[in-house]
Amino acid sequence: MTEQNISADTLIRLSAAQLAEKLRAGEVTAVEATQAYLDRIAAVDGKVNAFLHINAEEALAVAAEVDAIRAAGGAEAEALHFLAGVPIAVKDLIVTIGQPTTAGSKILEGWHSPYDATVVERLRAAKMPILGKTNLDEFAMGSSTEHSAYGPTRNPWDLDRIPGGSGGGSAAAVAAFEAPLALGTDTGGSIRQPGAVTGTVGVKPTYGSVSRYGAIAMASSLDQIGPVTRTVLDSALLHQVIGGHDPRDSTSLPDPLADLVAAAKTGSVEGLRIGIIKELHGEGYQAGVENRFNDALALLKDAGAEIVEVSCPNFQYALGAYYLIMPSEASSNLAKFDGVRYGLRVLPEEGPMTIERVMGATRAAGFGDEVKRRIILGTYALSAGYYDAYYGSAQKVRTLVQRDFEAAFAQADVLISPTAPTTAFPLGEKLDDPLAMYLNDVATIPANLAGVPGLSLPGGLADEDGLPVGIQLLAPAREDARLYRVGAVLESLLEAKWGGPLLAQAPDLAAESLETQEAK
């Protein structure tokens, strides 16, 4: 080990890019960094509950391997990936060899995947230590992580509030400095909305930009894996690791990734047309959210961007269409969880022991209410006699949403909106009101329906509650680079205004924890 001249507290607050530089320069070792994060998890995750599984041994072994390679020098050290030794957390919807994968569900409790997701293979190839698996709404169905079968994750900004969902675990882990990077999945906003309410950066790449192989499917035509980070550059770096064609995913795009890291370093929005989506702000949006959104627009305008207003009239139907397409696909994707081949198996308590009854008992016991709600909804929407009215109509809306985007992108290079209508709401507030919960994703869903990429970055704190507000950027399909370009510029303008990263203003969970301990 090197002489540690960086405190653990400083170390965990470095961005991934900064940490990677220090690893390269030999100022810190990968083992030190990984251990610092594992210590932080041990210190604060009891409160946050971001992790479902901690992978300490393997993470430290990978870190040690990176350190050994670096110490030996030569070609192998030269060939190390820029992010080698930078730890990462993985949403527990993504399968990993050597760690359990639960999807946040009892039905997969204790299940170990016999294979790695493509993105996990790529993390391993880059020699990034995997810290563990993060909490989520069961099968990624939710906007608050309260639907996890393993208890809710809490928002590091206010432990009584939700961290967003479904990827609340990944966002909270990054926001609470339990990991510099995390992977999420975004079907209707599950990366971006948690990013917004935790003051982190989250990117839903273009559909097909990142392989879905090994991400347990909720809605195949909408799901996309993406980065959860503290800076825009970090997201670009991570996107570059996990993205690119995968022959195991037929919907993966064949074209090579653009240089996203370079895009994040462009440093200018001069002359770019940035479109405000008329339908995605104003009425229904919290005042503090609206204010921070307007601040962001003003900064971009000052930086030389041209602000235009675009209209996407069919977005008003997007939520309705989404809640037909998503459950329809989910009802079929989740049919495989039947207790026959793996996972939970529950035998009926009485009556004949037939396969149908074992499947029924397993699914009744293994799935939570929200999952059952969506399976029932989707089964209904696909049923003979209803298909055209529901699934069929929803597909038409999907086409209209795509056309709205096409028209909007004819007028603007990048679109902008608040990521979520409100800041983080208190735990339990919307648990019994599915419709109110679903409305959280009103601004993020259109991107999934159209397959276009979206990025959420911190826009500041709302005046009324002091909680983070997210700004969403949207670009045309395959133009993810534009998000990183505009996102990085806006981020630097905002940080200049705040005098540092927004997360520096978050409560110190470790200090609190000490206080609580002392109080006891």
Add this chain to the structure above:
Amino acid sequence: MSTDEILSFDEAMEKYDPVLGFEVHVELNTKTKMFSSAPNVFGDEPNTNVNEVDLGMPGVLPVVNKTAVESSIKIGLALNCKIAESCRFARKNYFYPDTPKNFQTSQYDEPIAYDGYLDIELEDGTVFRVEIERAHMEEDAGKLTHMGGATGRIHGADFSLVDYNRAGVPLVEIVTKPIEGAGSRAPELAKAYVAAIREIVKNLGVSDARMERGNVRCDANVSLRPHGRERFGIRSETKNVNSLRAVEHAVRYEIQRHAAVLDSGNPVVQETRHWHEDTRTTTSGRPKSDADDYRYFPEPDLVPVVASREWVEELRATLPEPPAERRKRLKADWGYSDLEFRDVVNAGVLDEIEETIAAGASASVARKWWMGEIVGRAKAADVDPGQLGVSPATVVELSRMVEAGKINNKMASQVLDGVLAGEGTPEEIVEKRGLAVVSDDGPLLEAIDAALAAQPDVADRIRGGKVQAIGAIVGAVMKATRGQADAVRVRELILEKLGVTV
């Protein structure tokens, strides 16, 4: 098992007009499965030819097997179908443990091939056109074995075992339009249709086409209507009829059963039926209605299969000659009579004769060898003639030795036995067994002298012009030389000796 009333076939035909329909599933012989890289191999240890995709593990995705698409297009072209420029897969959702994902990835409203036909030649040469509705791609299910019950069916079983080796094996399902107008020839047509499909996919090389292994499986739909009525009757679907004879029998039986039901004034129940080879009857399966709700929707994990016109034409150019056309051509080329040709076809030695002719034999010699010598031996050994171990080259070598007078037909038959016994090439066997026709005139002349001396009266009759009497002398010479002499040469020498010219 209840026994159904049936009417005699003739009576059924007097009263009713049968309408048929077939769904034939063809298992493709691709190296890997329809949507995974696991091997597509029959007969291995259960659950060994599987990977995470075949087992429907969480997170897996399908990838379409390009060779399977090619094979499907070839089948479509061979069935005179149109090939869709772009078509999608769909999910057929139902819970059953042989289907690991609890949905089957199939094609629904966008089959890769559609609107085709197949001309079926019946035994008397009548050609019957069967319209093909569609041929679509899908994946096979795993195989369930129900244990503990008396019947081997799920009903009454204690438990079931599942083998996923077959799960994901590529299938092409060929669906006919309703087949009308076959009348009393319906059973024969049914058999001939399935035989034609089997022959086509085998000829294309896209399937092993072995019905006993389930490579070709037939579901037979039968309905009856009174003569003169246009509207179809209610159909039954007899599942998994897996031999040609069974197809014929099942259709015949269902016609007789439907007729009895209709005669009794009851409606036919729309249902699936199980075929029982032992009793040659069907029993009721599960009720089936057109309203079975599989909640089909387009498979979102796959992109549409695009078959460019260039690709289709490339594949069309690689198609082998259709079996029916080939038969027509060969019959004309070889000059066989109808009967001779039918025997050759039925004996299954068309390919062998063609190869033997290509190797240098005449059409009649090739037929004589295969039909006269080899088919019988194959039957005795219970193998296909082509599998017996006689190559076309061997046949040509044998026939050349006979033509050259080196051996006679009787010896050739012995040599063939030697070849089959693994004694070596025909030449080596002739050598080893000392079978060569005696062609040195010296020993022959001695034998002829002896024979003439023994039968002077016959010799006189020959000298006197009664050449037909020569048989007695030839016979004696052949006997003396234990059949090894060339009878033709013996005859020449006798005539020479006696100074007779003919």
